[in-house]
Amino acid sequence: MFLGLSFGxxxxxxxxxxxxxxxxxxxGYVVLQRRRRRNTMRFTNLALLEKVAPKRxxxxxxxxxxxxxxxxxxxxxxxxxxxxEARVPRNRATVMLVIDVSLSMEATDxxxxxxxxxxxxxxxxxxxxxxxxxxGLISFxxxxxxxxxxxxxxxxxxxAIETLRLAQSTATGEAIFSALQSIESFSQVVGGQExxxxxxxxxxxxxxxxxxxxxxxxxxGMFTAARAAADVKIPVSTISFGTTDGTVDIxxxxxxxxxxxxxxxxxxxLSGGEFYKAxxxxxxxxxxxxxxxxxxYEIKDADASRPWLILGTIAAISxxxxxxFIGQRLP
Numbered sequence: 001m002f003l004g005l006s007f008g009x010x011x012x013x014x015x016x017x018x019x020x021x022x023x024x025x026x027x028g029y030v031v032l033q034r035r036r037r038r039n040t041m042r043f044t045n046l047a048l049l050e051k052v053a054p055k056r057x058x059x060x061x062x063x064x065x066x067x068x069x070x071x072x073x074x075x076x077x078x079x080x081x082x083x084x085e086a087r088v089p090r091n092r093a094t095v096m097l098v099i100d101v102s103l104s105m106e107a108t109d110x111x112x113x114x115x116x117x118x119x120x121x122x123x124x125x126x127x128x129x130x131x132x133x134x135x136g137l138i139s140f141x142x143x144x145x146x147x148x149x150x151x152x153x154x155x156x157x158x159x160a161i162e163t164l165r166l167a168q169s170t171a172t173g174e175a176i177f178s179a180l181q182s183i184e185s186f187s188q189v190v191g192g193q194e195x196x197x198x199x200x201x202x203x204x205x206x207x208x209x210x211x212x213x214x215x216x217x218x219x220x221g222m223f224t225a226a227r228a229a230a231d232v233k234i235p236v237s238t239i240s241f242g243t244t245d246g247t248v249d250i251x252x253x254x255x256x257x258x259x260x261x262x263x264x265x266x267x268x269x270l271s272g273g274e275f276y277k278a279x280x281x282x283x284x285x286x287x288x289x290x291x292x293x294x295x296x297y298e299i300k301d302a303d304a305s306r307p308w309l310i311l312g313t314i315a316a317i318s319x320x321x322x323x324x325f326i327g328q329r330l331p
Contacts (some may be wrong), residue, residue, distance in 0.1 A: 022073055065319070079305075083304055086300060096183055098204065099138070100140060101141050103168055127154055137161065173212070173218065201229065216263060222267050227270055229273075276291075
């Protein structure tokens with residue numbers, strides 16, 4: 001829409017009462033024009049009238065007043081406080097980035113390997129988040145470790161991502177529980193009168209949970225953790241990273257490490273989050289970019305009066321200019 005004009009909502013719609021005055025001016029102008037015409041027709045010597053009052057273009061002489069009335073209308077709309085939906089950066093939110101560092105992340109089906117590709121994408125995600133987001137970092141393999149508590153400083157998170165190291169096993173449930181605990185502790189500190197900031201967990205993994213062994217519904221399992229996240233209204237957005245063809249060498253044996261899309265999709269569904277699949281480094285970056293847009297910005301009603309003020313000012317200036325050009329006087 002031109003200049004972002006919007007007829008959405010108005011903060012002070014009662015200002016539209018001024019349009020009654022504008023309508024009154026229109027009516028008054030019409031009455032004056034008709035009276036002027038009657039007075040002119042009383043001058044019976046039409047030949048002399050042509051000499052003392054040359055005929056002017058009837059249409060152009062109305063331009064100044066038309067522009068002035070348009071300016072008054074536009075200013076009235078601006079005073080009414082029009083609002084429009086706008087994408088604005090969040091000024092408060094908490095995000096826990098949870099990254100799988102199990103041995104399967106050494107697979108090279110994603111070049112140069114899953115871990116290095118994940119590190120690069122995660123750093124880009126951290127640096128790209130809007131300043132108002134408090135970002136924390138957890139790595140997990142057989143256990144979960146809070147590497148960085150939620151903070152608006154990105155430097156510590158980026159450095160911690162660079163130091164990620166592989167370890168055995170995959171305790172996905174423990175990772176989610178650790179993220180929930182970290183968010184709760186942070187919320188108690190920064191809650192204030194507005195309450196705790198909205199929070200989300202972003203979990204990236206490439207394989208099945210192995211601790212507890214093959215039991216996602218265990219009290220410390222990933223499905224139980226997802227339900228716990230849903231109970232406190234903290235969605236878990238999961239990223240399934242890798243392919244079905246990944247393999248790693250463990251104790252001299254080539255071991256298949258396919259991604260576990262189904263389990264990660266179920267975690268997202270149970271918690272109220274979104275599921276994403278990334279089979280390449282480029283796809284992973286795109287997923288993180290999408291999440292950054294979703295997390296870092298929100299849609300709010302914002303003031304939309306500026307375009308109306310701009311057009312009103314242009315119309316007012318044009319009215320004055322046309323009056324001087326056409327009638328050699330201001331309207």
